[in-house]
Amino acid sequence: MFSNVHIVLVNTSHPGNIGxxxxxxxxxxxxxLSLVSPREFPSKRADALAVGCSDILDNAKLYTDLPSxxxxxxxxxxxxxxxxxxxxxxxxxKECTTYIVNNDNINIxxxxxxxxxxxxxxxxxxxxxxxxxxxxNDYTSLNLSAAVQILTYxxxxxxxxxxxxxxxxxxxxxxxxxxxxxxSLISLLGHTNFIxxxxxxxxxxxxxxxxxxxxxxxxxxxxLMGIISSINKKLKK
Amino acid sequence: MFSNVHIVLVNTSHPGNIGxxxxxxxxxxxxxLSLVSPREFPSKRADALAVGCSDILDNAKLYTDLPSxxxxxxxxxxxxxxxxxxxxxxxxxKECTTYIVNNDNINIxxxxxxxxxxxxxxxxxxxxxxxxxxxxNDYTSLNLSAAVQILTYxxxxxxxxxxxxxxxxxxxxxxxxxxxxxxSLISLLGHTNFIxxxxxxxxxxxxxxxxxxxxxxxxxxxxLMGIISSINKKLKK
Numbered sequence: 183m184f185s186n187v188h189i190v191l192v193n194t195s196h197p198g199n200i201g202x203x204x205x206x207x208x209x210x211x212x213x214x215l216s217l218v219s220p221r222e223f224p225s226k227r228a229d230a231l232a233v234g235c236s237d238i239l240d241n242a243k244l245y246t247d248l249p250s251x252x253x254x255x256x257x258x259x260x261x262x263x264x265x266x267x268x269x270x271x272x273x274x275x276k277e278c279t280t281y282i283v284n285n286d287n288i289n290i291x292x293x294x295x296x297x298x299x300x301x302x303x304x305x306x307x308x309x310x311x312x313x314x315x316x317x318x319n320d321y322t323s324l325n326l327s328a329a330v331q332i333l334t335y336x337x338x339x340x341x342x343x344x345x346x347x348x349x350x351x352x353x354x355x356x357x358x359x360x361x362x363x364x365x366s367l368i369s370l371l372g373h374t375n376f377i378x379x380x381x382x383x384x385x386x387x388x389x390x391x392x393x394x395x396x397x398x399x400x401x402x403x404x405x406l407m408g409i410i411s412s413i414n415k416k417l418k419k
Numbered sequence: 420m421f422s423n424v425h426i427v428l429v430n431t432s433h434p435g436n437i438g439x440x441x442x443x444x445x446x447x448x449x450x451x452l453s454l455v456s457p458r459e460f461p462s463k464r465a466d467a468l469a470v471g472c473s474d475i476l477d478n479a480k481l482y483t484d485l486p487s488x489x490x491x492x493x494x495x496x497x498x499x500x501x502x503x504x505x506x507x508x509x510x511x512x513k514e515c516t517t518y519i520v521n522n523d524n525i526n527i528x529x530x531x532x533x534x535x536x537x538x539x540x541x542x543x544x545x546x547x548x549x550x551x552x553x554x555x556n557d558y559t560s561l562n563l564s565a566a567v568q569i570l571t572y573x574x575x576x577x578x579x580x581x582x583x584x585x586x587x588x589x590x591x592x593x594x595x596x597x598x599x600x601x602x603s604l605i606s607l608l609g610h611t612n613f614i615x616x617x618x619x620x621x622x623x624x625x626x627x628x629x630x631x632x633x634x635x636x637x638x639x640x641x642x643l644m645g646i647i648s649s650i651n652k653k654l655k656k
Contacts, residue, residue: 205562211555234560316576318420318448323471325442328568335569339553376649388642396633405625412613413650 188214193296201231202327204238210334215242256288256354260309279340429455430533438468439564441475447571452479493525497546516577592640
C-alpha cells in the first residue's frame with residue numbers, strides 16, 4: 183500500500199519536524215520519505231520524535247535539489263496555501279485522494295516546502311498540481327508534520343473505501359522526459375526569437391504550466407520531441 | 420464557531436505537545452483548551468511550539484482532575500484506540516462530527532489521554548462516547564497533537580461543507596480558437612515533413628487528443644499561435 187507514493191520535504195528547517203513527519207506517515211501506512219537539503223539530518227531531535235519509526239528515517243533519501251529528488255516520478259503534487267494566486271492547476275483534497283488511490287501504478291510525489299516560506303515559485307512550477315489543505319481563515323499556519331498527517335490520513339481513509347472503477351491505463355511521462363521536452367521547446371523558441379531575454383521568465387513559466395497540466399504520456403512526449411526535431415531540421419536547411 | 424467545544428488534555432507528559440495542540444486547534448477554528456494535571460505548564464517548550472497561538476495557551480484552564488474539568492459540560496467524548504474493548508458506546512468519526520456540528524447549543528468536551536497510556540479505564544467511564552481515529556494496523560501510535568489535528572480538521576471540514584479550494588478564474592478557449600490553432604500546427608508540420616500523407620490521420624488524431632485534454636485557455640492559445648508564427652517566419656527567411 184502506498185509503495186508508489188513519496189513524501190518529499192524540501193528545505194526543512196527543524197529536524198524535529200522530520201521525525202514527526204516519519205511518525206505521521208507510519209500511522210497511515212506510508213514508508214517513503216525524501217529529504218531535499220534539510221538543515222540538519224541525521225539528527226537526534228528527529229530520532230527523538232520518530233518514536234518507533236526509525237526505519238523510515240534510516241531509509242529516507244537525501245537530495246540536494248528538488249529536480250533530482252523527483253527524477254523518477256510521474257506526477258508531482260505540491261502542498262501550498264497559495265493555490266489561489268498560482269496558475270498551476272489545483273486539486274481539491276478529494277480529487278487528490280481519488281487520483282492517488284486509483285493510480286497505484288505510477289510514481290507520485292507529495293511535496294511539502296519549508297516551514298516558514300513553503301514552496302518557492304520555482305518549486306511550484308515543477309508541480310503538476312497544487313493541493314491546499316482547508317484551514318480556518320483567522321490562522322492558516324499548519325505545522326509541517328500536521329499537514330503531512332492530514333493528507334496521509336485522508337489517503338489512508340480513501341484507500342480503505344472501494345476505489346472507483348475508473349482506472350487510467352496509460353503510461354505517463356516521467357518528470358525528466360517532460361522537462362527535457364520543455365527545455366528543447368524553449369531552446370527552439372529562443373532561436374525563432376519568440377523567447378527573448380525580456381520575456382524569458384514569464385513565457386517559460388506559461389509553457390511549464392501549459393504542459394504540466396496536460397498530464398503528458400510517454401508516447402505524447404515522444405511525438406512532441408519528433409515535432410521539435412522536424413522543425414529544427416527544416417530550419418537548418 | 421466551536422465556542423461550545425473544549426479540547427481537554429489529560430496528564431500530558433510533554434509540554435511541547437500542549438503547544439502543538441494549541442496550534443492544531445487554532446488552524447481549525449478551536450479556542451478552548453483545558454489541561455488536567457499536565458506535568459509542566461506554563462512551559463517554554465509549549466510556548467515555542469504554539470507559534471502565533473499564545474492566546475490559546477494564555478486562556479487555557481487548568482484542573483487537577485478530570486471530573487472537575489468536565490463539570491460544566493453536557494457531553495464528553497473520549498479519544499481512545501481501545502473502543503472495541505471498552506463497554507462505553509463508540510462513535511465513528513463521521514457520527515462524532517455530525518453530532519457536534521448539529522449540536523452547537525450544548526457544551527462538548529473532546530478528551531485526550533496521556534501520550535503513552537491514553538485514557539485510563541476510570542477516565543473512559545466518565546465519557547459518554549468513545550471515538551477511535553483510523554490508523555494503519557502496523558503502527559497505530561498517533562502523536563497527541565496529531566490526533567487533535569485530525570479530529571479538529573474533520574470537524575472544521577464538516578462545519579464548512581464547501582471547503583474545497585478549487586477556484587478557476589481563467590477564460591477557456593473556444594472550440595473555434597482551439598481548432599484554428601490545431602489546424603495551423605498541422606499545416607506547419609506538413610511543411611516540416613513531420614506529417615505526411617501516410618501518417619496524417621493517426622498524427623492529426625493524436626495532436627487533437629493532446630491539446631483537447633489540456634483545457635487550453637484563451638491566453639494559452641494566443642501564446643501557441645505566437646509560437647507557430649515565430650517558427651513560420653524563421654522558416655521563410
